[in-house]
Amino acid sequence: AQKVTQAQTEISVVEKEDVTLDCVYETRDTTYYLFWYKQPPSGELVFLIRRNSFDEQNEISGRYSWNFQKSTSSFNFTITASQVVDSAVYFCALSESGSARQLTFGSGTQLTVLP
Amino acid sequence: EPEVTQTPSHQVTQMGQEVILRCVPISNHLYFYWYRQILGQKVEFLVSFYNNEISEKSEIFDDQFSVERPDGSNFTLKIRSTKLEDSAMYFCASSEVGNGELFFGEGSRLTVL
Numbered sequence: 001a002q003k004v005t006q007a008q009t010e011i012s013v014v015e016k017e018d019v020t021l022d023c024v025y026e027t028r029d030t031t032y033y034l035f036w037y038k039q040p041p042s043g044e045l046v047f048l049i050r051r052n053s054f055d056e057q058n059e060i061s062g063r064y065s066w067n068f069q070k071s072t073s074s075f076n077f078t079i080t081a082s083q084v085v086d087s088a089v090y091f092c093a094l095s096e097s098g099s100a101r102q103l104t105f106g107s108g109t110q111l112t113v114l115p
Numbered sequence: 116e117p118e119v120t121q122t123p124s125h126q127v128t129q130m131g132q133e134v135i136l137r138c139v140p141i142s143n144h145l146y147f148y149w150y151r152q153i154l155g156q157k158v159e160f161l162v163s164f165y166n167n168e169i170s171e172k173s174e175i176f177d178d179q180f181s182v183e184r185p186d187g188s189n190f191t192l193k194i195r196s197t198k199l200e201d202s203a204m205y206f207c208a209s210s211e212v213g214n215g216e217l218f219f220g221e222g223s224r225l226t227v228l
Contacts, residue, residue: 037158037219045158045206045219091158102171103150103217105158 002027004094006106013082014114021077021109023092029053034068034075035093035103045091051075082113119220121207127226131196136223138190138207147190148208148217149182151175158206164190197227 003026013019025034036048049059051068059066063080079086092106120139128134140147149161162172164182181193190209194201204224208217 042221043204043224044221045208047216047218050216093158102160102163102173103158104160107157 002029002032002094002096002104004092004104004106006090006092006109008109009107010110010112012112012114015084016081018078018080019082019111019113021079021090021092021111023075023077023106025073025075025092025094027073027094027096029096031096033095035095036066036075036077037091037093037105039089039091039108041088048077048090079111082111084113084115087111087113119207119209119218121205121220121223123223124221125224125226127228128197130199130227134194134197134201134225136192136194136205136207136225138192138220139188140190140207140209141211141218142188144209144211144218146170146210146212147182147184148210149192150206150208150219151203152206152222153200153203161192161205194225197225199227201225202227 005024008022011019032053034051038046038048049066056068056070065078067076089108089110091108093103095103119141122137147164150158151161152158160173162176162182163170179195183191202225204222206222207220210217
C-alpha cells in the first residue's frame, strides 16, 4: 500500500529565509508519480509539480526547487527567499502505477512566513 | 485559464438529508475525481470516473455516495443520507489524461448539523 509522510506539521520562518519541506513516501510499485500541492488560506488546491519515478533530476522553478532521491524515498521541496505569500499548507502526494487515478496525500505542512 | 468550478461553495444541511455537490470539469478533460478533506486533516480520495463509469473508489465511498455525469458537462457527487462525519470540504478534480496533473476546484464545504 502507498503511504506519504510529512513529518513537519508546522514550520515558521521569517521572510527571505530558505525553507525545506520534507516528504517521505512508501510504495511497492516501480512506476509512480510524486506531486506537491499548495493550499492557501482560501482553501483551493494548487498544483506545483509532478515527478515520475524514472526522473531523479532535481527541478528548479523560480524560487521553488525539488530534490527527488529514490535511495531515501524522499521528495523534498525547498522555497528560497520565502515571502509572506508563501504561507500555506503544502501537501505531498503519490500515485502508483503511472496513473493519477488515485492520489494519496500526506498530512500536509503548514508553512507560516512572518514579515 | 480554464478551471474546475464547484457549486455550492458552502452548504449546510440536517443529518439524514440528501446533498448533491456539483462540479464542472475542464472541458477537454476525460478523468474526473472527488476528494474530501475533513477540517485540519489530509485530503482523501473518494472516487475516480472515466468513460462514464467509476474506475476506482476508496473505502470511504460507500453505498451512501454516488457520482454521475448527467449531461456531458456536470459531474455530481450525491450523498444520500448525510451523517455528521460527512462534514468536510469536498474537492472535485479533472485531468486530461490519467497520468499526471489534476486540476482541483475551489471546493464545496459541507456542514452537517
